Amino acid sequence: MKCRKCGGQAxxxxxxxxxxxxxxxxxxxxxxxxHETIRRFRMFKKEEPVLVAVSGGKDSLALWHVLLxxxxxxxxxxLDLGIFDYSKESKAKCEAFAGARGARLLIVSVKDELGGxxxxxKEATRRPPCSGCGLSKRYLMNKAALDHGFxxxxxxxxxxxxxxxxxxxxVHWQTEAxxxxxxxxxxxxxxxxxxVKPLFRLTERETAxxxxxxxxxxxxxxxxxxxxxxSLLYKDILNRLEDASPxxxxxxFYGFLERGRPAFERSEGIELNECARCGQVTTGAxxxxxxxxxxxxxxx
Ligand code: AMP
Ligand code: FES
Ligand code: ZN
Numbered sequence: 035m036k037c038r039k040c041g042g043q044a045x046x047x048x049x050x051x052x053x054x055x056x057x058x059x060x061x062x063x064x065x066x067x068x069h070e071t072i073r074r075f076r077m078f079k080k081e082e083p084v085l086v087a088v089s090g091g092k093d094s095l096a097l098w099h100v101l102l103x104x105x106x107x108x109x110x111x112x113l114d115l116g117i118f119d120y121s122k123e124s125k126a127k128c129e130a131f132a133g134a135r136g137a138r139l140l141i142v143s144v145k146d147e148l149g150g151x152x153x154x155x156k157e158a159t160r161r162p163p164c165s166g167c168g169l170s171k172r173y174l175m176n177k178a179a180l181d182h183g184f185x186x187x188x189x190x191x192x193x194x195x196x197x198x199x200x201x202x203x204x205v206h207w208q209t210e211a212x213x214x215x216x217x218x219x220x221x222x223x224x225x226x227x228x229x230v231k232p233l234f235r236l237t238e239r240e241t242a243x244x245x246x247x248x249x250x251x252x253x254x255x256x257x258x259x260x261x262x263x264x265s266l267l268y269k270d271i272l273n274r275l276e277d278a279s280p281x282x283x284x285x286x287f288y289g290f291l292e293r294g295r296p297a298f299e300r301s302e303g304i305e306l307n308e309c310a311r312c313g314q315v316t317t318g319a320x321x322x323x324x325x326x327x328x329x330x331x332x333x334x
Pocket of ligand 3: 309310311312313314320321322323324
């Protein structure tokens with residue numbers, strides 16, 4: 035197999051693009067894809083400070099790597115979820131990454147902010163902690179960005195993540211979730227920062243290849259609570275579809291952005307208030323994070 039660009043020995047075949055690359059040309063392809071996504075979807079400008087939410091996994095560290103290499107003003111944000119060894123190891127990966135590159139890393143502890151770490155959410159709600167964990171992550175990313183003056187938060191969500199989330203929303207026809215699924219969520223309130231996903235056009239396999247070729251040391255293990263999660267099943271189904279029909283995953287998600295999503299957008303805006311407790315944005319009187327904090331406190 036030959037590199038499409040230089041004719042040298044290829045290390046990676048991209049069937050959905052009907053192409054193959056050697057290592058240097060693949061890294062250049064990846065970098066350009068990220069750069070082009072940021073530009074085309076007007077995610078942020080070169081001089082704008084951007085907060086990159088890093089989990090210690092391959093996607094978010096690959097994103098931070100590309101942004102730093104390209105000269106973006108990218109600061110990392112690690113949320114310590116307090117999930118036993120998984121959190122200890124992922125935090126160490128983020129700290130080592132930042133240390134080796136002289137990059138700034140902010141660390142926020144869920145336990146300090148919520149009154150209990152993610153395992154305490156599980157105890158308090160008597161359910162898998164993933165949805166409480168997800169809402170805490172979104173809340174704390176926004177709060178950290180506001181506290182430190184960042185207009186935008188970037189996450190490492192890739193095409194597999196986005197396609198699986200979309201698949202799940204459609205399987206259950208959660209139509210209220212569909213307009214929110216976008217590579218760019220603009221700020222619709224002074225206390226809500228823009229959220230962007232610069233890797234949404236790249237697959238998990240492609241970000242893994244970038245991380246490997248760049249020798250980025252990342253945590254390979256999944257969160258222990260993710261075992262058996264339906265999102266993994268959806269990813270598996272979409273991968274089987276992709277194997278049989280290269281490009282299917284991309285068409286599924288892009289078709290949604292171009293033709294599906296506009297049909298579900300609401301014309302009337304959702305009214306946003308400031309939480310009476312913490313001042314962050316909510317649709318009710320008290321935000322979901324403050325309610326969860328109460329629940330965790332009561333169960334202690
Ligand atoms: P996940 O929801 O675990 O699939 O992660 C999706 C994205 O959310 C990652 O690529 C990161 O950008 C961000 N993220 C997940 N976990 C954390 C964390 N503990 N700290 C900071 N960002 C995170
Ligand atoms: Fe949040 Fe697993 S429960 S990362
Ligand atoms: Zn609140």
